Amino acid sequence: xxxxxNITKKFGKLTVLDGINLEIPDGQATGxxxxxxxxxxxxxxxxxxxxxxxxxNIYVNEETVSENWQYRDGIGYMPQVARYPENMTVAELFxxxxxxxxxxxxxxxxxxxxxxxxxxxxxxxxxxxxxxxQKVGAVLSMMFNPDLLIFDEPxxxxxxxxxxxxxxxxxxxxxxGKTILLTTHxxxxxxxxxxxxxxxxxxxxxxxxxxxxxxxxxxxxRLEGAVAKMMEEAAA
Amino acid sequence: xxxxxxxxxxxxxxxxxxxxxxxxxIYLLISDALIRFGGSGPKxxxxxxxxxxxxxxxxxxxxxxxxxxxxxxxxxxxxxxxLNRKTLFWGLYGGLAIPLSSAYTLGVLIPxxxxxxxxxxxxxxxxxxxxxxxxxxxxxTGIGFWLGLSYFEDRIKGLGFALVGWLFLAVLYDGLVxxxxxxxxxxxxxxxxxxxxxxxPIDLARIxxxxxxxxxxxMGYTGAIFNRFFGSFxxxxxxGLSLMLWLVIPLWGSxxxxxxxxx
Amino acid sequence: xxxxIRIVFILIWxxxxxxADAQPLRVxxxxxxxxxxxxxxxxxxxxxxxxxxxxxxxxxxxVDKPLTxxxxxxxxxxxERQGFILVIKADDVTVKGLEVRHxxxxxxxxxxxxxxxxxxxxLIEDVRLIDNFFGIYLAETNKAxxxxxxxxxxxxxxxxSGNGIHLWYSKDTRIEGNYVKGHRDGLYFEFVxxxxxxxNLSEENIRYGxxxxxxxxxxxxxxxxxxxxxxxxxxxxxxxxxxGNTFKDNWGSSAYGMLLKEINRSRIEExxxxxxxxxxxxxxxxxxxxxxxxxxxxxxxxxxMANSTDNEFKANNFIANSFEVATNSRxxxxxxxxxxxxxxxxxxxxxxxxxxxxxxxxxxxxxxxEKQPQSLLLLRSLLIDILDAAEKVMPSLTPExxxxxxxxxxxxx
Numbered sequence: 001x002x003x004x005x006n007i008t009k010k011f012g013k014l015t016v017l018d019g020i021n022l023e024i025p026d027g028q029a030t031g032x033x034x035x036x037x038x039x040x041x042x043x044x045x046x047x048x049x050x051x052x053x054x055x056x057n058i059y060v061n062e063e064t065v066s067e068n069w070q071y072r073d074g075i076g077y078m079p080q081v082a083r084y085p086e087n088m089t090v091a092e093l094f095x096x097x098x099x100x101x102x103x104x105x106x107x108x109x110x111x112x113x114x115x116x117x118x119x120x121x122x123x124x125x126x127x128x129x130x131x132x133x134q135k136v137g138a139v140l141s142m143m144f145n146p147d148l149l150i151f152d153e154p155x156x157x158x159x160x161x162x163x164x165x166x167x168x169x170x171x172x173x174x175x176x177g178k179t180i181l182l183t184t185h186x187x188x189x190x191x192x193x194x195x196x197x198x199x200x201x202x203x204x205x206x207x208x209x210x211x212x213x214x215x216x217x218x219x220x221x222r223l224e225g226a227v228a229k230m231m232e233e234a235a236a
Numbered sequence: 237x238x239x240x241x242x243x244x245x246x247x248x249x250x251x252x253x254x255x256x257x258x259x260x261x262i263y264l265l266i267s268d269a270l271i272r273f274g275g276s277g278p279k280x281x282x283x284x285x286x287x288x289x290x291x292x293x294x295x296x297x298x299x300x301x302x303x304x305x306x307x308x309x310x311x312x313x314x315x316x317x318x319l320n321r322k323t324l325f326w327g328l329y330g331g332l333a334i335p336l337s338s339a340y341t342l343g344v345l346i347p348x349x350x351x352x353x354x355x356x357x358x359x360x361x362x363x364x365x366x367x368x369x370x371x372x373x374x375x376x377t378g379i380g381f382w383l384g385l386s387y388f389e390d391r392i393k394g395l396g397f398a399l400v401g402w403l404f405l406a407v408l409y410d411g412l413v414x415x416x417x418x419x420x421x422x423x424x425x426x427x428x429x430x431x432x433x434x435x436x437p438i439d440l441a442r443i444x445x446x447x448x449x450x451x452x453x454x455m456g457y458t459g460a461i462f463n464r465f466f467g468s469f470x471x472x473x474x475x476g477l478s479l480m481l482w483l484v485i486p487l488w489g490s491x492x493x494x495x496x497x498x499x
Numbered sequence: 500x501x502x503x504i505r506i507v508f509i510l511i512w513x514x515x516x517x518x519a520d521a522q523p524l525r526v527x528x529x530x531x532x533x534x535x536x537x538x539x540x541x542x543x544x545x546x547x548x549x550x551x552x553x554x555x556x557x558x559x560x561x562v563d564k565p566l567t568x569x570x571x572x573x574x575x576x577x578x579e580r581q582g583f584i585l586v587i588k589a590d591d592v593t594v595k596g597l598e599v600r601h602x603x604x605x606x607x608x609x610x611x612x613x614x615x616x617x618x619x620x621x622l623i624e625d626v627r628l629i630d631n632f633f634g635i636y637l638a639e640t641n642k643a644x645x646x647x648x649x650x651x652x653x654x655x656x657x658x659x660s661g662n663g664i665h666l667w668y669s670k671d672t673r674i675e676g677n678y679v680k681g682h683r684d685g686l687y688f689e690f691v692x693x694x695x696x697x698x699n700l701s702e703e704n705i706r707y708g709x710x711x712x713x714x715x716x717x718x719x720x721x722x723x724x725x726x727x728x729x730x731x732x733x734x735x736x737x738x739x740x741x742x743g744n745t746f747k748d749n750w751g752s753s754a755y756g757m758l759l760k761e762i763n764r765s766r767i768e769e770x771x772x773x774x775x776x777x778x779x780x781x782x783x784x785x786x787x788x789x790x791x792x793x794x795x796x797x798x799x800x801x802x803x804m805a806n807s808t809d810n811e812f813k814a815n816n817f818i819a820n821s822f823e824v825a826t827n828s829r830x831x832x833x834x835x836x837x838x839x840x841x842x843x844x845x846x847x848x849x850x851x852x853x854x855x856x857x858x859x860x861x862x863x864x865x866x867x868x869e870k871q872p873q874s875l876l877l878l879r880s881l882l883i884d885i886l887d888a889a890e891k892v893m894p895s896l897t898p899e900x901x902x903x904x905x906x907x908x909x910x911x912x
Contacts, residue, residue, distance in 0.1 A: 045499070048315070051499065052498055069320050072316065072319070079313075079316070084309055084310070084313060087248075088245070101318060102318070277818065277819065278818075279818060279819045285879075286879060410883070413876070413877060414874060414877060417871050417874045418870075418871055421871040421873060426873060429876055446879060449796070450798065450878055451750075452750060
């Protein structure tokens with residue numbers, strides 16, 4: 001269970017998150033959408049403790065997030081643009097993260113072979129292609145079998161084949177009952193992967209609920225249309 | 237313990253980056269040349285300490301500031317892991333400050349080793365030189381970190397402040413002191429002058445070098461306050477404590493900043 | 500013939516008598532002669548006194564005939580601060596193997612452990628003089644020898660302490676291998692002529708290690724003067740040879756390895772000046788040769804006042820001094836040539852061992868410190884190095900002619 005309680009985040013004069021209240025129950029796959037600069041990434045970073053909210057509090061399984069780090073044991077995070085220490089090799093990076101996290105990875109090898117990273121293991125991160133970098137990020141986020149997975153624009157750098165592979169994996173995780181948070185610009189991905197939707201505009205939540213309900217409300221077959229309509233309404 | 241893991245990886249990363257060898261090599265070449273041309277006596281030690289007083293603050297501060305930008309990805313990766321920010325900070329800091337100190341120590345020590353300077357009576361001076369270099373490295377890496385964190389979004393600004401800060405502490409500050417001395421020299425300004433030098437870590441380190449190598453000149457000074465200060469253990473203890481304070485303050489500021497920062 | 504027989508007879512008799520008297524007088528607290536005073540009274544000229552071990556509480560012991568006074572098992576004569584202890588007034592007196600303690604302290608009279616007055620050929624050897632006001636005091640003596648004695652006092656102020664070995668109007672004295680500590684001046688010379696001072700160690704005295712005035716034609720060789728309140732002062736004298744001495748650890752605002760004031764036509768050679776606030780201070784001093792000395796880690800190696808002229812500084816080593824030469828004028832009438840300066844930054848392209856550009860031993864900073872002593876705090880700062888470099892390019896405050904145009908690239912042996 002993830003709770004945002006009255007979260008406000010200001011960067012200087014700019015208010016990025018404006019009094020957000022959210023409850024995301026366990027086992028739910030949620031897509032976060034919104035225009036550029038609406039505060040999606042900031043919301044995710046606040047949840048991860050990377051960004052410190054100006055006001056309010058976030059709870060993960062009733063545990064507060066501020067000044068706390070143990071709760072991240074149960075989180076796997078795949079960042080928007082994955083950048084890793086340039087001189088490390090892929091294998092070293094995995095080894096390093098294993099030392100940093102306490103738990104033993106549950107299916108590391110399986111994930112590596114699933115994403116076809118074996119030939120890349122001894123290469124330095126700086127020589128990796130953007131797509132392979134993303135895959136490394138995906139493996140890192142999944143290999144400790146966390147209960148909560150956060151993907152920030154996960155398929156942005158992936159070729160179509162890898163993209164499909166990734167989505168299949170996410171479906172698998174979903175069926176295992178993991179909680180999944182996902183931001184993306186590609187609405188079809190959300191349709192494929194998420195059951196619930198959060199729509200953020202200018203730091204405020206405009207919609208949070210089952211995706212089907214939204215589609216029904218906007219009498220739309222496709223999410224893209226519904227979201228576009230919402231954006232127009234917000235702009236008006 | 238996790239700090240050590242981070243530190244260990246940072247260390248490997250630096251070694252792979254090779255520039256740390258270059259840094260050590262600079263000291264090695266300079267020390268070797270100074271010993272070769274100046275003999276293994278106090279002359280070489282004095283010249284090495286002059287180089288140390290200049291180069292260590294400059295490199296440590298600039299690299300301290302730049303390092304955080306360079307390891308931004310690393311930092312972000314780790315922050316998303318179940319890891320205390322404090323642990324991460326000390327890992328990052330140690331990961332730079334320790335290799336820098338080691339490079340300095342080795343670079344200076346190796347030429348002394350093969351010139352046979354270590355078995356002489358100069359061992360105390362040499363130890364002081366090494367200790368001062370290490371403390372200055374730790375101190376200015378801390379200031380560099382603090383600048384880097386303060387201007388995390390703007391690397392040019394961080395680098396600029398590091399350079400200007402160095403120029404100020406290494407040269408301009410002393411110019412100011414000299415100006416005050418020549419303007420107010422007829423008044424009893426010894427105590428304020430001493431206090432003023434305590435406010436600049438480079439000057440502090442320089443005063444400790446003076447206490448080691450130039451005590452004869454310092455004792456020839458006619459003022460009672462200087463004589464009491466330099467002639468007793470108080471001088472070296474006060475200077476040492478002030479230097480420690482200088483070491484703690486930027487690090488304390490940095491940890492606070494690091495804890496509150498958004499990434 | 501009769502006369503001859505009588506003479507022979509007298510000689511033999513006298514010889515017999517003499518040989519009988521050649522039995523030395525033994526002073527022993529349990530013996531026949533329990534006090535030194537009594538022995539001195541009973542002794543004939545030329546006698547030998549042997550003083551057995553023990554403590555003799557006696558003072559003002561006047562030796563007024565030629566005698567040899569020997570201590571056996573180092574007897575102690577303790578004056579209990581009542582006056583002089585031993586007063587030698589006759590020629591050809593030898594004193595050896597004693598310990599002399601506690602002469603009086605006074606503001607009026609120069610009480611001494613051993614006073615030697617108006618004598619020839621006095622020898623004082625292997626005597627320990629402990630806690631006396633003055634140690635050995637020579638006045639108007641000729642050909643005295645003071646050798647291998649140990650003098651120690653624990654005076655704290657100049658007024659309550661006298662000099663260790665004090666010479667006044669004495670000629671041809673030899674002072675060798677003595678150790679002096681804790682007196683006012685370790686050695687003091689006034690109106691002395693032709694003294695030879697060798698292998699002495701004078702340290703931790705309140706004022707000077709040696710204080711030397713109006714004493715021409717003296718030589719002092721291979722002595723060590725260290726950690727004395729004011730160092731060493733040599734004044735108002737001509738024709739002195741100061742060779743191979745060590746001056747070290749003299750710290751203070753008026754402490755000098757050696758101070759020269761009005762010294763003329765003298766030689767200062769092969770001395771070692773180390774760790775002094777000022778190595779050599781020179782004032783109103785002319786026509787001296789200063790050669791082959793080493794100045795090592797002094798605050799100021801040389802302070803040369805501008806009223807000194809025609810002194811030659813040649814082939815000296817200046818190593819790691821905070822300041823090499825300081826002066827009080829932009830004019831200079833002395834020559835520096837062929838010295839080694841560790842601050843020299845020039846080059847030697849023709850590789851003849853001599854630097855190709857002259858060395859300026861007076862830095863701008865030297866002058867700044869003369870003007871505002873507080874600026875000493877900035878020693879070794881980058882700013883000062885920059886200022887010095889600028890001054891070197893365009894001299895505006897430093898004496899332009901005080902240069903060494905043949906600076907050595909390597910320290911001289």
